[in-house]
Amino acid sequence: MTSSPIARPVDPPPRLLMGPGPINADPRVLRAMSSQLVGQYDPWMTTTMSETSELYRGVFRTTNEQTFVVDGTSRAGIEAALVSLLEPGDSVLVPVFGRFGHLLTEIAERCGAKVHTIEVPWGEVFAPEVVEQAVRDVRPKVLAVVQGDTSTTMCQPLEDLGEICRRHDVLLYCDATASLGGNPFETDAWEVDVVTAGLQKCLGGPSGSAPITIGPRAVEVIEGRKHVEAGVREAGDVERGVRIASNYLDLAMVMDYWGPRRLNHHTEATTMLYGARECARILLEEGLDAAVARHRLHGGAMLAGVRGLGLEVFGDVAHKMTNVVAVHIPDGIDGDAARAAVLHDYGIEIGTSFGPLHGKVWRIGTMGHNARRDAVLTTLAALEQVLRAGGAPVTAGGGVGAALEVYAA
């Protein structure tokens, strides 16, 4: 192989991505993303944008008109939601149960909001009464919560939070990046005002596009801060409220770009749009309930498999996301060296961990295109060999056997 990158096209090694995301993209998504570009205002393009909105209404289970994709990775969706809702001095409540609660906190602080947090130890979730008590104490404008926090694998129950927020006149924002498509999510039935996600987990695509849905109560707040950019302003565009601190992530302007007005803002990331559209199509073709059931089946097989290998599962398993499991790294095993061996010898990636869990647990995902029987069994077989080579006491065939029992049941 020549050393010059000029002579070498992109040619990644074959990998099975079984970490907490990103995962291998569905080949259909990759095919969609290799389609040719069209102009930003080509009727085919604007139709494709509208169709993408329609498809994501299905994914989010909502009738929200304002449903589209923010260009950028999942945290662009989070920032867009928070910077567009929160003015400096507004108060926000964040229940923190892992790394991504800390991320919401940090982003809200950067918006100039007064941020209040409640915390549980990593590996646990909040009871709704605890959240309600904090809502009563803080009286926030926004309750910002993660549904599935990949750092701990926990899935926060959301069913009651929307009703609690309505009763206390609070807006509910949820980051469903890691969970959407693989765990139940009901935007309208649960009365969630704003939800954001990403493609690289259960939706089976690459990172780079953040689906978002915004309900009427949140739209009103965002419209109340509308300041149209001078260069595209038209008669009747009055400036309202405190201007949103980001131009790129200004949802008032992005809504005008996606809406019937098609008012120029950024240049829609066409290739990502194709990918996002195909991700939603694949999910809806399968059926959301069937996709959740598939994640539950293969996540359950992986859970049984790691236990069959003698590994101890981290956290409150009753509240685990369907699509990822964290296991304690056995004594005497060097976690990074074992992950490197799984990658080098078997071409399989499993995940490391952050913060207090770093060096203590691995995270193994079964999501999107990789929530499949062959992917689960191959990963367990590889893990068994690497654990044995490292001197861990593993039952021969224990992981694959336990997973097969789940499949046979």
Ligand SMILES: Cc1ncc(COP(=O)(O)O)c(C=O)c1O
């Ligand atoms: C729950 C959650 N939120 C946000 C993010 C950030 O996503 P991105 O890296 O796409 O910006 C992740 C990524 O793992 C996540 O799991």
